[in-house]
Amino acid sequence: MLEDVSHAYGAVQALERVSLRAAPGEVVAIVGPSGCGKSTLLDLVCGLTVPSGGRVDGGRAVLMPQRDQLLPWATALDNAALALRVQGLSAKEARAQAHPLLQELGLAGFERTRPAALSGGMRQRVAVARTLLAGAPVLCLDEPFGALDAITRADTQAWLASALLRTRRTVLLVTHDVEEAVVLADTIVVLSPRPGRVLATLPNPLPRPRATTDPDVQALRAEALGAMR
Amino acid sequence: MPALLIALAFLGAWELYTVLSDLDEFVLPPPSAVARSLAEDRGLLAENFATTALEMLAGLGVALVLGVALTTLLHLSARARRGVYPLLIGTQVIPIVLVAPLLVAWFGFGTGPKLAIVAVVCFFPIVVPTLDALERIDPDRLKLLRTLGASRWQVLRFAEAPSALPALFTGARLAVAIAAIAAVLAEYSGSEKGLGRLVLQSIPQLETARAYAAIVVLMTFTLALYTGLTALERRLLPWAVAPPKGPSA
Secondary structure: OEEEEEEEEOOEEEEEEEEEOOOOOOEEEEEOOOOOOHHHHHHHHOOOOOOOEEEEOOOOEEEEOOOOOOOOOOOHHHHHHHHHHOOOOOHHHHHHHHHHHHHHOOOOOOOOOOHHHOOHHHHHHHHHHHHHHOOOOEEEEEOOOOOOOHHHHHHHHHHHHHHHHHHOOEEEEEEOOHHHHHHHOOEEEEEOOOOEOEEEEEEOOOOOOOOOOOHHHHHHHHHHHHHHO | OHHHHHHHHHHHHHHHHHHHOOOOOOOOOOHHHHHHHHHHOHHHHHHHHHHHHHHHHHHHHHHHHHHHHHHHHHHHOHHHHHHHHHHHHHHHOOOHHHHHHHHHHHHOOOHHHHHHHHHHHHHHHHHHHHHHHHHOOOHHHHHHHHHOOOOHHHHHHHHHHHHHHHHHHHHHHHHHHHHHHHHHHHHHOOOOOOHHHHHHHHOOOOOHHHHHHHHHHHHHHHHHHHHHHHHHHHHHOHHHHOOOOOOOO
16 A cells, blocks of 8 residues: 655655555554654555655545544544544434444443543544444554553453454554554554664464463564564 | 622621711712612613613624634634734724724714624634634644545534634633623713713712612623523533543543
8 A cells, every 4th residue: 555655744754665565454553663653654544644755545544543532522422423424424314323333332321421421441442433434444543552551451452353353444553562563463564763664564374362471472572573673 | 608708798898987987978888878779770770771781792792793703714714814813903902992982973872883892892802712722623633534534614513613612602701701891981982871871970960879889780790691601601511611520440
């Protein structure tokens, strides 16, 4: 999807000749240290920024930003339904379509709750529901667990792993947590510090579900970390 | 509650002072005389109050409608912001105290010029905080809406406008607080009716208690408007007023 892509903000080179491919239905994790241009990469894939050089193609991509960005005035149901509202559906139709997904994501009973009264994990689920309802073939998840505490993080990770398995969408997952990448992704792309270049592309054929304690998972994690040095 | 006690103590001290000193009642009427005037002059007060209340409410209404429309325009168009915003600030340095009599000279003693003065004065505090709130949206939220495929109008409708509503309420409350001042000022410049004119008329007639009574009526009305707005905000924007506590895991 990305071919030889470079991008600079003024004099700051954020990405340098980055190429990466994701097959339909594949989960690609992009790992790298802070400031390696991960967020820039997602902006490019989502069409929010035009690259200074190279080519980006692939289908429409929807972004799930770092913090959930739920609208504080809207209920959980309306936040999820926002993706349908912007497609022109009436409030009633959008809610009716969003409702089954919220139930499926374990949010039954919280449809009318506003984000401030939801836990971090629940907010993340609402954000995932909104992202899925956008109907885009490509999902860009920017540090989806960054705002969660360690325990919630582990739970939500396991849950997202199974949710992604079922939806069969192409997923670009940006993270600085290598272990998270190994647990969730089919392919792990390791980026260098600024300017971001691809240091390694590691296929991850390990069977799912993957536990962080699994020796194979640990071995791949070590390999990815090794590529960063 | 403490505020009420302080107010009562103040009124008590005032009453006591007027009794103990031998000031004439037309220099400083005791609160009891003001209360008596409130009762005895209620017809006169009500009639003049109706005029002032109309000037304030209509002026605020005009300021609100024009303010929201202009804020939206300024927010959506950078060109409008460059062209109009400096002019808008210009309207605020017009010495309204001096211009008010001119407006009366041009447009007469009716409600029109008063309404215009209230609107001009109240307009600015509505526009500034609201525009500020519209401009200060989290850029990540805008990114999200763009990748969801939202049009410019949808971004405004679903994200920007709701997030600016608390600021609009703040602006409206500020506007209410100064609307009374603006209305009285406009009436001082020449009018046939209104609480401001009643005050102006009562003092040379040595009806000082009545002047105070008129002030009490105006203060009560302003306070009621202010409180009403606060209550309305609590009702319409519960998410902005007190974020409810939820489960934390």
